[in-house]
Amino acid sequence: MKYNIALLAGDGIGPEVINEAVKVSDAVAKKFGHEITWKPALTGAAAIDAVGVPYPDETHEICLAADAVLFGAIGHPKYDNDPLAPVRPEQGLLLMRKKLGLFANVRPTFTFPSLLDKSPLKRERIEGTDLVFLRELTGGIYFGEKGRRDGGDTAFDNCVYTRAEVQRLAKKGFELAMTRSKKLCCVDKANVMETSRLWRETVQAMEKDYPEVTVSYEFVDAVAMRLVQWPNTYDVLITENLFGDILTDEASVISGSMGLMPSASMGDKVSLFEPIHGSYPQATGLNIANPMATVLSAAMMFENFGLMEEGAAMRNVVNKALEAGVVTEDLADGGKAYGTKEVGDWLVANL
Amino acid sequence: MKYNIALLAGDGIGPEVINEAVKVSDAVAKKFGHEITWKPALTGAAAIDAVGVPYPDETHEICLAADAVLFGAIGHPKYDNDPLAPVRPEQGLLLMRKKLGLFANVRPTFTFPSLLDKSPLKRERIEGTDLVFLRELTGGIYFGEKGRRDGGDTAFDNCVYTRAEVQRLAKKGFELAMTRSKKLCCVDKANVMETSRLWRETVQAMEKDYPEVTVSYEFVDAVAMRLVQWPNTYDVLITENLFGDILTDEASVISGSMGLMPSASMGDKVSLFEPIHGSYPQATGLNIANPMATVLSAAMMFENFGLMEEGAAMRNVVNKALEAGVVTEDLADGGKAYGTKEVGDWLVANL
Ligand SMILES: CC(C)[C@H](C(=O)O)[C@@H](O)C(=O)O
Ligand SMILES: CC(C)[C@H](C(=O)O)[C@@H](O)C(=O)O
Numbered sequence: 001m002k003y004n005i006a007l008l009a010g011d012g013i014g015p016e017v018i019n020e021a022v023k024v025s026d027a028v029a030k031k032f033g034h035e036i037t038w039k040p041a042l043t044g045a046a047a048i049d050a051v052g053v054p055y056p057d058e059t060h061e062i063c064l065a066a067d068a069v070l071f072g073a074i075g076h077p078k079y080d081n082d083p084l085a086p087v088r089p090e091q092g093l094l095l096m097r098k099k100l101g102l103f104a105n106v107r108p109t110f111t112f113p114s115l116l117d118k119s120p121l122k123r124e125r126i127e128g129t130d131l132v133f134l135r136e137l138t139g140g141i142y143f144g145e146k147g148r149r150d151g152g153d154t155a156f157d158n159c160v161y162t163r164a165e166v167q168r169l170a171k172k173g174f175e176l177a178m179t180r181s182k183k184l185c186c187v188d189k190a191n192v193m194e195t196s197r198l199w200r201e202t203v204q205a206m207e208k209d210y211p212e213v214t215v216s217y218e219f220v221d222a223v224a225m226r227l228v229q230w231p232n233t234y235d236v237l238i239t240e241n242l243f244g245d246i247l248t249d250e251a252s253v254i255s256g257s258m259g260l261m262p263s264a265s266m267g268d269k270v271s272l273f274e275p276i277h278g279s280y281p282q283a284t285g286l287n288i289a290n291p292m293a294t295v296l297s298a299a300m301m302f303e304n305f306g307l308m309e310e311g312a313a314m315r316n317v318v319n320k321a322l323e324a325g326v327v328t329e330d331l332a333d334g335g336k337a338y339g340t341k342e343v344g345d346w347l348v349a350n351l
Numbered sequence: 352m353k354y355n356i357a358l359l360a361g362d363g364i365g366p367e368v369i370n371e372a373v374k375v376s377d378a379v380a381k382k383f384g385h386e387i388t389w390k391p392a393l394t395g396a397a398a399i400d401a402v403g404v405p406y407p408d409e410t411h412e413i414c415l416a417a418d419a420v421l422f423g424a425i426g427h428p429k430y431d432n433d434p435l436a437p438v439r440p441e442q443g444l445l446l447m448r449k450k451l452g453l454f455a456n457v458r459p460t461f462t463f464p465s466l467l468d469k470s471p472l473k474r475e476r477i478e479g480t481d482l483v484f485l486r487e488l489t490g491g492i493y494f495g496e497k498g499r500r501d502g503g504d505t506a507f508d509n510c511v512y513t514r515a516e517v518q519r520l521a522k523k524g525f526e527l528a529m530t531r532s533k534k535l536c537c538v539d540k541a542n543v544m545e546t547s548r549l550w551r552e553t554v555q556a557m558e559k560d561y562p563e564v565t566v567s568y569e570f571v572d573a574v575a576m577r578l579v580q581w582p583n584t585y586d587v588l589i590t591e592n593l594f595g596d597i598l599t600d601e602a603s604v605i606s607g608s609m610g611l612m613p614s615a616s617m618g619d620k621v622s623l624f625e626p627i628h629g630s631y632p633q634a635t636g637l638n639i640a641n642p643m644a645t646v647l648s649a650a651m652m653f654e655n656f657g658l659m660e661e662g663a664a665m666r667n668v669v670n671k672a673l674e675a676g677v678v679t680e681d682l683a684d685g686g687k688a689y690g691t692k693e694v695g696d697w698l699v700a701n702l
Contacts, residue, residue: 083541084552090542120580125471141492141510146545153514155549159492163504189593190434191441194497198506201435221600228579228604229471242540246597249572253579 002035006066010044012279013289014072020291020344021298027348044074044089054092071274102265104172105135107248118256131234135244136169161195166202173238174210184215187239259290259330262297273297287339290328353386357417361395363630364640365423371642371695372649378699395425395440405443422625453616455523456486458599469607482585486595487520512546517553524589525561535566538590610641610681613648624648638690641679
């Protein structure tokens, strides 16, 4: 098969980790007889520097025309220090999500046996954790009306959801649950928020279409607790945009291997794949960033094309590298630390 | 001195833990020559059962006329299972906060050397943690306009803050920081929310009035991570209502001793003191609930009256009990478990 992939490397370590993911993807493609054409495009601080906006129209066109988007990371201290500044890289991120219709952010949190000790949690708490958040990504308080009144002294942000938006996200959640342990947790704040009550009643109404899935409903504050206490009791969780922002980040650190966590943002037209870590500007150009999360994001991309074997090959080789200790300094733990490129080379050689 | 304390025992284990806190408070009062008059009043499921509403006017009058409110816990499965039900105990809680003007929820998270192993976090992560959240409690999305449009298919919740509301809460935060390590963290989502930008600019403008306090600004998602990774790097944190709901609950479990965590909700007229744990309905009447969080909440109440020695006496005796292993089953760890009443008796006897 032939694939066109938009390549948004972004800022900081973005280009370096993307480079390795491209190398590994190309090697997998070759092995399985596919052909990938990469279409690089500007985003983030790099785009602001070049053309004044963080998500240029040209980049949008490239993404829209692609079969998928592989994304590095964005954010640069030059623009990031002040969220009150007029132009910021994150605005590009939000615009991109909205314009590409990336409504479902898929954020797995899983553990690697060899890395359990990296977790801030005790071993018995984290062992066996394998959960996935589906975060709604194009609605809620992120995109509702917001502004000021009273000469600037009153601020407001409106959180809005429609039944159709909830159904679309929940459907993905039910479907994902069917491929896993058939447990779905709907995270809301239905004891306080009207949007949460809409979420809850909409999901409740969908239960009959998935009789095999056991659905639980939990308040966001309770989930914030249980994620720390017993993360391994969760499987698939669905939630709205802001709760998802907070909880997926909380979940990302419990495994202790953030440098390994991939993500996908699914849309109707195109989907985007990216590591969950940031642009880590201090490490730029040092060849120390961990490329594995980006490689695993590319694996999710292959799987999303229906290429399950290809995805599995990439996951397996990452596991092998971890077991062989071929890791960057974030995971080296006093042992030998490999460079970003060297890890990528090893993955290609051992596919 | 003479004090009138409104006593809102509430549901589940509420009455039992309140009972012990009253015993210990009376003993402290006696020892230091004070006189407390307790004014019991209905709230929660108990109030719904008795008079049909969770926060009756009569209860409100008693609270308003009191020097402080000591609160147990509310929530009962009879009403709690369905957040879509028309009358629910939490509505009483929200009404009470609003009507009493309890704008600042004070939620400390600290560790007890003897209980470090209870934490889900590894010892080196949790050791030395001693932080306090100040959560805004009467504004934001909890109390903004909310409702439905499009025949019920669109739901909205409006999050609103005024500069004055932020100043009032932030002032308490700066003042608290001055009594501690002079570190204040303002938690917001200023890269997305207009209310957060108001929070941030308001706090920034107040910095000059507290030149000794070092203020940091962190996004809510980053705080959700760092709370699990390095909770001991925080001191005083201020935040808006919904973020506070999520983060204080997350913080409450990291110490592993939720049954010991007190809280205060400060208003202009009157303040309220309560354990952070819930009504734990399954344990009702079994004499197994841990009364220590409620006793420590009463200690906060004394300290809020300016009675620092009295508060310290209560904290000290709780510490003594922990060290002596005079604890309820949640902390007994296979050792002898004392009853709720027996722990209270021991505290009184050892004051
Ligand atoms: C940068 C920010 C706008 C963004 C968000 O809040 O969605 C980020 O935290 C994320 O989770 O991708
Ligand atoms: C019961 C609920 C309405 C309440 C809240 O969200 O404020 C609770 O979670 C709390 O934190 O006191």
